[in-house]
Amino acid sequence: MxxxxxxxxxxxxxxxxxxxxxxxxxxxxxxxxxxxxxxxxxxxxxxxxxxxxxxxxxxxxxxxxxxxxxxxxxxxxxxxxxxxxxxxxxxxxxxxxxxxxxxxxxxxxxxxxxxxxxxxxxxxxxxxxxADPRAADERPVFQMVSASQATIPGTELLVTGDFGAAGVEYNLATPEVPVLVAENIEGVLAAAVAPLGLASGGWNSLFWVVHPGSHLIMNSYEKVLRLEPGKLAISRRVLTEYGNMIGPTVIFVLDEVVRRRRLDGEGEGKGCEWGLLVGLGPGFTAEVIVLRACK
Structure with a gap:
């Protein structure tokens, strides 16, 4: 229930x-x-x-x-x-x-x-x-250019949830997850952006909407992708202020990214910018959405 x-x-x-x-x-x-x-x-x-x-x-x-x-x-x-x-x-x-x-x-x-x-x-x-905004009364914030899902083989038992006598019982495999992210995230993201012709090595040219999971997972992103300080600051802030709300967390990050961009005037006069929305979860599965924001 x-x-x-x-x-x-x-x-x-x-x-x-x-x-x-x-x-x-x-x-x-x-x-x-x-x-x-x-x-x-x-x-x-x-x-x-x-x-x-x-x-x-x-x-x-x-x-x-x-x-x-x-x-x-x-x-x-x-x-x-x-x-x-x-x-x-x-x-x-x-x-x-x-x-x-x-x-x-x-x-x-x-x-x-x-x-x-x-x-x-x-x-x-x-x-x-x-998919077809009406200029008169709608102002799209982002275009979801592509969406992909990838499951890392052999990881089905690392992050699980089962119904038991006490309700839903989660097995989080806490120590293994940051290592799993470090070993696989760049390959997953490269495969997601390759069909669009985006340079897989230019991660710092993108804006990031990442489900934080934990600070250790954020550390794995930053180290492996060689991200500049601050690229995941919004994800870290959402995690610190609200905790990991599992599903909705990435929408909180998305909302804060939108708010910051409006306050800072980002995108004005710059043409279009590319970004990635990423969620990692049971399976071990990665959901990746390539975003584009135009002025």
Whole structure:
């Protein structure tokens, strides 16, 4: 069963996204909802659609238990729906409640448990996605140029979640994950940008929207990709202030990137800039979305 706070938090995040979009909720044609905090039939998408006043004909998709790739995965599905349905406006919502769902009493078999749970938090985020912006009343922030998913072979048991007597029990494989990131992230990103003709070695020329996971994972990114200081500052700030909310975390980072760019006037007079949105999660799976921001 999903946690009851998922309903209001999901609806509140979605209502904010719709308000920022500037058009009526009834204009939403598709709804994608992602959560790793429980499951039921019908899904929380039905309740969220009702709370928002979406049309009964809205086409709904539920995504369950993608954990830290939940936000990026929801955006990928929303992108596909928008591009394959003319005039579609897709509301992608991701919400998770970790403080109650993932916390358990100390377990001698998993001594890393309390420390790992200390980085978790609760959150909800939402984005409106379309493929044919109307200049009169819509101002797209980013173009999602491509979206890819890659699973590293032999890692299926490193980051897992299972239903047990105490609810959802997570195995985080905490020490192994930063090493796994260091060994694989550059190859995954290079494969994602290669079809677009972007130089795989020019990582510092991009802006970054990265699901932080932990500070150790951020360290792995910076070392392997030789990133300049500050490239992942927003991801670190979101992790410090809100914790790892798993799925919604990358949407919090995206929102802060948008806010900073507006405040700093970035992109004005510069033409187009390229960036990467990255989420890493169970499987061990990487979701990569190539972004383009034009002035």
């Amino acid at each position: 999903p946690s009851r706070p998922l309903y209001p938090s999901s609806a509140a995040a979605a209502a904010k996204a719709i308000a920022d979009w500037g058009r009526p909720a009834g204009d939403i044609t598709h709804l994608v909802v992602s959560t790793s905090s429980g499951a039921q039939m019908p899904g929380i998408d039905v309740r969220v659609a009702s709370l928002l006043g979406l049309r009964p004909t809205v086409r709904r998709t539920m995504i369950y238990f993608q954990a830290c790739t939940g936000g990026a995965g929801a955006l990928r599905v929303a992108k596909d729906a928008a591009e394959n349905n003319r005039g579609a406006r897709v509301l992608a919502v991701c919400a998770d409640v970790l403080s109650a769902m993932a916390f358990h009493a100390p377990d001698e078999a998993r001594p890393e448990g309390p420390a790992a749970h200390a980085i978790f938090g609760d959150g909800a985020g939402a984005v409106v996605v379309g």
